[in-house]
Amino acid sequence: MTLSFLFLIPLLGGLLAWYSQGFNPNLPRRISLFALLGSLAYLGILTLTSPLARSSQWLFDESHVWIDRFNITAHFSMDGLSLVLILLTLLMGLVALSSAWSDIDKHQGFFYFNFLWTLAGIIGVFLAMDLLLFFVFWEVMLVPMYFLIAIWGHENRRYAALKFFLFTQTGGLLMLMSIIALVVFHYQQTGLLSFDYQVLILTPIVSPMAIWICLGFIIAFLVKLPAFPFHPWLPDAHTQAPTPASIILAAILLKTGGYGIIRFVLPLFPDAVQFWSPLMMSLAVLSIIYGALMAFSQHDLKRIVAYSSVSHMGFVLLGCFSLNMIALQGAVMQMLAHGLSSAALFMLVGLIQQRFHSRDLHQFSGLWRYLPQLSAMGLFFAIASLGMPGLGNFIGEFLVLVGALEQHASFAVLASLGLILGAVYSLRMIQKSFFGPFRTQGSDLENPASTADTRIPLTSTSEQASAEVTEHTKPPVLPSPYPDLSLKEKLTLMSIAAGLILLGIHPQPLLDMLEQPLAQVLALYAITGSAL
């Protein structure tokens, strides 16, 4: 039983999917499904037959020699934190697969190859315990993601893909330098050359350079998270990516940033983190408010969800740098809940786009009339993401705010403004898209032939609206031209909703599971923390 199978299964599945395209265009997606289910089953078997004692932080631990010259090992470990995030990755992978199933029709083999390799890279990131190995996975997951955006994306995909890659690569390069510098200074201190996380945390770095090395790591993770000044890639990437890629991006890829901060930055640089913590908390608050304001002013549905991600991930950042148990638990909870709710929202936007060929709020409204199920789901997830008590996001945001209040009350007060703003933009989105009279850009139901010249009267919207109101008072006996949710979509969305409710009503088992790893992270702050 080795952990490496967890990402080897998708890797091999990806190759197989690419190869199988030659035989049958339907094979790649089936292979992807089996690969994901296989990994999931393997994860289940692993956790059920856990060979290590539950008392230690690491549930599993294995290590192979990789590059002997620098004592770099292929060291994989899993604790509660990685376990939940890998579980999230695989489940959201299934959600993305479900939305890709009939949506992707060109170059299917190559699509599923990239799809599975991205997931494998992300799983690798959550498992790797050797800094260079971590870095390799960190970078390698970007290349297939780049292809996903650049090939299957929407109109402006090249630009978005390039922006995404350049931003994350810059962060990555800084992190590479920081990793090497950290190892070199560690060697100076102890005479031991090692890239191993579990070796490096034993002797925290004391050099005055630590602050800058720490900053290198932080920037790389902030770019991924994304936090305020490093976020510009996100709205473009999200908007232009095909729906499955958006789901992966929002639900899982962003979480690697938060994971990196919790796993690497906090335990490796206790002093430097204390130094940066006020700055990072202000960045977090800025992201929360800025993201919410930007989300309010957008009219592209995907952009709204993307900016709301910036806002929500600000809570994660706030939680990470509040440096206490409650806030950290909140940050992880927020990561999971946001993973679920944003995946669902992106999936819904994808479905809307599939039906109306538009994501622009100005071009349709009143979807409830023809798509009641879809709209109901949209309402549920928008409410979830604005932090309705009883759902996962609320628990996450609440815990973060409680934790932050302990550390810096002013930041917590400012951040809680984000909750109000969140309600404002979410409700605006729901109201504009689902409620009101039914209207789509240029699709008069009665005479679809007139689609060509409907762009012209856009200026006189009131006129048009009234015309349509009268239209819709006529009892439409026609069957709806827009199919509502199919069974597969319904099942997917329902299970995400169930997950969110479960997280919201009964979060304690999860919090218990996270207790041990997070306590380990905070062990170094216990002494300094009490002095605060």
Add this chain to the structure above:
Amino acid sequence: MSSHYLPAGILLSTILLLLLSIALKRSHIHAFLITGMGLIGACLTQVSLIEAPATSELLFIFTPVNALISAGLLVILVFLWSQLYHWLDKSDNTNEEYYLLLLTASLGAVSMISSQHFASFFLALELMSLSFVGLIAYSNNNPNSQEAGVKYLVLSAGASALILMGIALIYLQTGSLTFDAVSTNKLQHLASSPLSLTTSGMIFILTGLCFKLSLVPCHLWVADIFEGAPLPTTALLAIVSKLAAFIVLWRMFSYGEWQTDSTILDVIALVAVASMLMGNLLALQQDRLLRILAFSSISHFGYLLIFLLLLEGNANLLNDINFNIEAMIFYLLAYMLTLTGIFSVLMQLGNNTSIKQLSGLFWRQPLQATCLSVLMLSLAGIPLTIGFMGKFYLVAAAISGQLWWPMIFLVIASVIGLYFYLRIIMVMLGKAESAEVPCKLDMREKVTSWVIIITVIGVGTFPSVFADMLRAVTH
């Protein structure tokens, strides 16, 4: 006569044999086979010499490091040779002399790599440069190639003149032509002359070598010649000539202790930063692949100059003074292997080297396009490629030498570089402009592509064997 002269001896006798064979009967296949036997023979003997004990004579020095670099060079030459036949067969020139010039250029490069005396260095340099003039101007029906040949002739003559002048100045000061004379006589000349002739001499030599390496103030020729020359010649020019010139430059620094001279150090630092930035900036808006490669090679040699700056550092945080050499060789060989791969793919593509012609290659020729993408990612330094390991070594060496400021420029330059490497990949992903039916690759091309992919990704993923060998050689 030690066994270390054997590879060069084999090359030399192959040249004579080839001359004889051409005189008796002109035959392309004969010339091809004779060259191949010579190169492979030289390569094998060179590989077996890596383990041999180091010896030093007046003109040449043979160390395991030199042997490894020469072996790498010869392996690359063998790989290029294996694709030469098809390429030359398509052109309607006489082909036999091309092999002759190829062999003399290789002989020049191999002897330059192990030279430690200005006389042997200069002779080897001229042997190589003059052969290159012939190689560049080879195609007699392409005016661009003639033009490039003349350009190279004039510029390389100028560079040689500068180098000669520098050598003369150093000789005037030190009275000796060995590389290490500069360091042994340093104390004397510092006391005697206020205007340091040695420093001026060094600057002259440096300028000459900057021409060969196309570093920034002397880089203007490189794009035109890369584009004008026949493709295999461009490959040789980018790989063989630059590799040899860089090794010589490094030897002058490490044996002559040039780095103790602060003026020289400043010049190198300036050239390094300027090359990194200029190379990448110039490549941004190019739409011909060869020009992009030319400019990217400027920036890669800019990165390599960091190793020269590292020679000066006294504090190595890894407590391992040989690590810099190890890192330098890794970076150099990784870059050269990647370039070899790129030129092999380009030779398969024939003359379709403008970016537009590449569009949609992914859907027309998936294998070639994948191969080219992997190579571009390797140039950009993305993990799991050999280029990333090279970059890793470079950064590790620079950080352990506590050389922080070039790192900032390295990051900026790499990000700019990423833009145009990705642009090439992006174009290949685009829609095919011509709806031409994909023509089948023949077996040879397939094998070449697979060999390239496996080498670049294989060594990039499992660099252990290579790294251990390098460590054994350098320590």
